[in-house]
Amino acid sequence: MTVSRVVNNQPNVRKETRERVLQAIQELSYYPNSAARILSGQKTYNIGIIFPREEYIVTRPYFIELSVKLEQKLREHGYHLFLGSIRKDSEETDFYQLIGEKKVDGLIFFAPKIDDKNLSSLSADRVPFVMVHGRSDDSHCCFVDTDNKIGTQQILDYLYSLGHRRIAFVTGNLQELNARERLETYKKYAKEHKSVFIDDFIFYGDWSLESGYKAFNSLYLRKKRPSAIFFSNDQMALGGIKAAHDKNINIPKEISITGYDDINYASFITPSLTTVNQGTNKIAEKTVEILLDNIYNPQKYQQIILTPQLIIRDSTALYSDDPPSVF
Amino acid sequence: MTVSRVVNNQPNVRKETRERVLQAIQELSYYPNSAARILSGQKTYNIGIIFPREEYIVTRPYFIELSVKLEQKLREHGYHLFLGSIRKDSEETDFYQLIGEKKVDGLIFFAPKIDDKNLSSLSADRVPFVMVHGRSDDSHCCFVDTDNKIGTQQILDYLYSLGHRRIAFVTGNLQELNARERLETYKKYAKEHKSVFIDDFIFYGDWSLESGYKAFNSLYLRKKRPSAIFFSNDQMALGGIKAAHDKNINIPKEISITGYDDINYASFITPSLTTVNQGTNKIAEKTVEILLDNIYNPQKYQQIILTPQLIIRDSTALYSDDPPSVF
DNA sequence: CTGTTAGCGCATTCAG
DNA sequence: CTGAATGCGCTAACAG
Numbered sequence: 047m048t049v050s051r052v053v054n055n056q057p058n059v060r061k062e063t064r065e066r067v068l069q070a071i072q073e074l075s076y077y078p079n080s081a082a083r084i085l086s087g088q089k090t091y092n093i094g095i096i097f098p099r100e101e102y103i104v105t106r107p108y109f110i111e112l113s114v115k116l117e118q119k120l121r122e123h124g125y126h127l128f129l130g131s132i133r134k135d136s137e138e139t140d141f142y143q144l145i146g147e148k149k150v151d152g153l154i155f156f157a158p159k160i161d162d163k164n165l166s167s168l169s170a171d172r173v174p175f176v177m178v179h180g181r182s183d184d185s186h187c188c189f190v191d192t193d194n195k196i197g198t199q200q201i202l203d204y205l206y207s208l209g210h211r212r213i214a215f216v217t218g219n220l221q222e223l224n225a226r227e228r229l230e231t232y233k234k235y236a237k238e239h240k241s242v243f244i245d246d247f248i249f250y251g252d253w254s255l256e257s258g259y260k261a262f263n264s265l266y267l268r269k270k271r272p273s274a275i276f277f278s279n280d281q282m283a284l285g286g287i288k289a290a291h292d293k294n295i296n297i298p299k300e301i302s303i304t305g306y307d308d309i310n311y312a313s314f315i316t317p318s319l320t321t322v323n324q325g326t327n328k329i330a331e332k333t334v335e336i337l338l339d340n341i342y343n344p345q346k347y348q349q350i351i352l353t354p355q356l357i358i359r360d361s362t363a364l365y366s367d368d369p370p371s372v373f
Numbered sequence: 374m375t376v377s378r379v380v381n382n383q384p385n386v387r388k389e390t391r392e393r394v395l396q397a398i399q400e401l402s403y404y405p406n407s408a409a410r411i412l413s414g415q416k417t418y419n420i421g422i423i424f425p426r427e428e429y430i431v432t433r434p435y436f437i438e439l440s441v442k443l444e445q446k447l448r449e450h451g452y453h454l455f456l457g458s459i460r461k462d463s464e465e466t467d468f469y470q471l472i473g474e475k476k477v478d479g480l481i482f483f484a485p486k487i488d489d490k491n492l493s494s495l496s497a498d499r500v501p502f503v504m505v506h507g508r509s510d511d512s513h514c515c516f517v518d519t520d521n522k523i524g525t526q527q528i529l530d531y532l533y534s535l536g537h538r539r540i541a542f543v544t545g546n547l548q549e550l551n552a553r554e555r556l557e558t559y560k561k562y563a564k565e566h567k568s569v570f571i572d573d574f575i576f577y578g579d580w581s582l583e584s585g586y587k588a589f590n591s592l593y594l595r596k597k598r599p600s601a602i603f604f605s606n607d608q609m610a611l612g613g614i615k616a617a618h619d620k621n622i623n624i625p626k627e628i629s630i631t632g633y634d635d636i637n638y639a640s641f642i643t644p645s646l647t648t649v650n651q652g653t654n655k656i657a658e659k660t661v662e663i664l665l666d667n668i669y670n671p672q673k674y675q676q677i678i679l680t681p682q683l684i685i686r687d688s689t690a691l692y693s694d695d696p697p698s699v700f
Numbered sequence: 701c702t703g704t705t706a707g708c709g710c711a712t713t714c715a716g
Numbered sequence: 717c718t719g720a721a722t723g724c725g726c727t728a729a730c731a732g
């Protein structure tokens with residue numbers, strides 16, 4: 047039909063005809079049938095978004111904030127967003143279905159596990175996808191990430207500059223690269239500043255409020271207490287702050303706290319949180335750009351590492367020699 | 374094909390044949406093409422979810438938590454979730470497209486505005502949808518909501534029982550029924566307990582952290598200060614708590630604070646928040662049930678109002694006569 | 701510039 | 717119980 051041409055803004059339609067069609071479309075409030083279009087055209091204009099685990103959607107607000115930005119960017123390009131997730135129980139996934147059934151043109155993976163087999167197999171199948179906060183040696187993998195070394199270093203340098211020498215560290219889920227890199231940077235820093243750290247200052251968390259809470263309590267029981275705690279994300283830092291409040295420990299007077307991500311709440315809790323902003327706008331923009339690029343040019347793989355930024359707020363202060371209150 | 378029968382679990386296929394097909398499906402890792410299926414079968418097995426405004430996705434974590442539950446429930450029924458939203462600028466919407474193009478079988482609307490014209494027109498077009506936290510006089514509208522009167526009453530009764538008589542109230546966005554009902558219940562309560570309230574104790578908020586922050590500061594400047602503030606959602610309560618912290622005002626000793634929704638953070642801030650739990654699990658379950666029912670039986674419209682539950686935590690305490698500290 | 705033909709992959713209907 | 721014909725609504729390729 048000529049209608050198709052008009053709908054798709056193609057040339058070679060007389061002006062009058064075009065207008066006539068347009069008017070008819072108006073009157074009938076006609077919409078082109080998506081399924082037919084997809085079937086015929088082989089493009090769905092849908093993107094699926096995959097959360098590392100179901101509970102993370104709630105657990106990690108950072109990814110929600112990112113999702114919102116992604117949805118906006120995608121819509122600017124005429125794409126819709128599908129919500130997918132990896133089921134909690136077992137490793138069962140439903141994105142194979144999404145891809146297999148051709149419900150989406152591509153996928154976005156949040157913080158996948160290191161060496162996730164699903165991803166390698168997707169890559170082998172040449173399914174377009176990009177990892178956000180993940181990496182791969184495979185040059186046929188797209189990813190967007192920020193530099194964890196720089197971010198972590200910024201926090202540590204800042205704490206150091208405040209005079210802190212007993213800096214504890216709370217990891218995220220070490221199945222994820224981000225968590226691992228932050229930990230490694232911390233360890234390296236410790237090695238380079240021998241005088242300052244104590245072995246027992248690492249707590250293995252899982253990104254959640256609860257684990258942050260536990261981390262604080264656990265670290266605070268050490269014989270020699272930390273004067274600062276670096277939580278690998280804001281969520282855990284919030285848990286830590288809660289624990290401090292419960293024990294009537296003043297932040298930042300008695301102990302400094304930092305997070306990572308700069309989520310919405312970071313500036314709205316008390317005390318407001320010193321943290322690292324990863325730049326969700328830029329991340330979303332790049333992710334969409336790279337993904338669509340890969341969809342249209344299947345042999346084009348881009349990998350980007352952006353630079354995060356330290357955000358100084360009120361949860362950190364100069365190291366003070368006052369012995370922390372005993373509880 | 375016989376394949377179709379097998380894929381759709383239809384009878385009248387010899388066992389051997391079925392198994393042979395199944396095996397072939399395995400080997401070829403065959404997936405039925407969704408577009409073709411939709412085109413032929415007229416059902417997409419997709420549901421669209423509509424947020425009242427774009428920024429609400431970030432602003433109102435309650436709806437995120439609800440979305441997650443909805444996604445789970447929908448998946449149990451073989452449905453996928455599409456993310457839609459109403460654009461910030463103007464009233465432009467994209468769910469008409471979603472429906473028009475037949476990308477979804479139905480829609481879920483979060484907290485629509487009262488008398489939303491979009492909804493009446495959808496209803497007239499017999500598009501299956503259900504409002505979550507919305508109502509309608511139109512008996513051809515599905516909705517799931519909780520009883521705001523009961524929830525609000527519970528909070529007020531509790532505060533009253535603690536001895537509070539100067540209870541301030543912070544509204545949500547009054548374009549939404551929830552906000553309005555909570556306000557009206559408050560006003561009615563005030564009327565019924567004449568001795569206690571002061572005219573100037575209502576602050577008009579918009580659900581956001583920021584408006585909660587402003588609300589606290591504003592209310593606390595009143596000549597006669599409130600001894601308790603009831604925020605219409607947790608998010609604003611968090612803002613209020615932040616404001617109190619900034620002014621070194623102790624909660625709950627100097628002032629009691631309550632929220633509404635019982636979001637994740639409610640139990641994790643300091644002090645943990647007395648609030649109202651609306652039962653997201655049940656809401657999600659009912660929403661999906663009603664929506665699918667309406668899709669399969671177009672003349673079946675269900676409307677449900679669930680009962681919320683008071684959650685008592687640490688942000689509320691007995692009224693004390695100590696004059697609040699002056700700042 | 702406009703219309704015709706064919707096929708995207710499935711499900712429904714009807715023969716075999 | 718199994719297979720062949722037809723159409724879902726659109727677009728690409730071609731003919732007029």
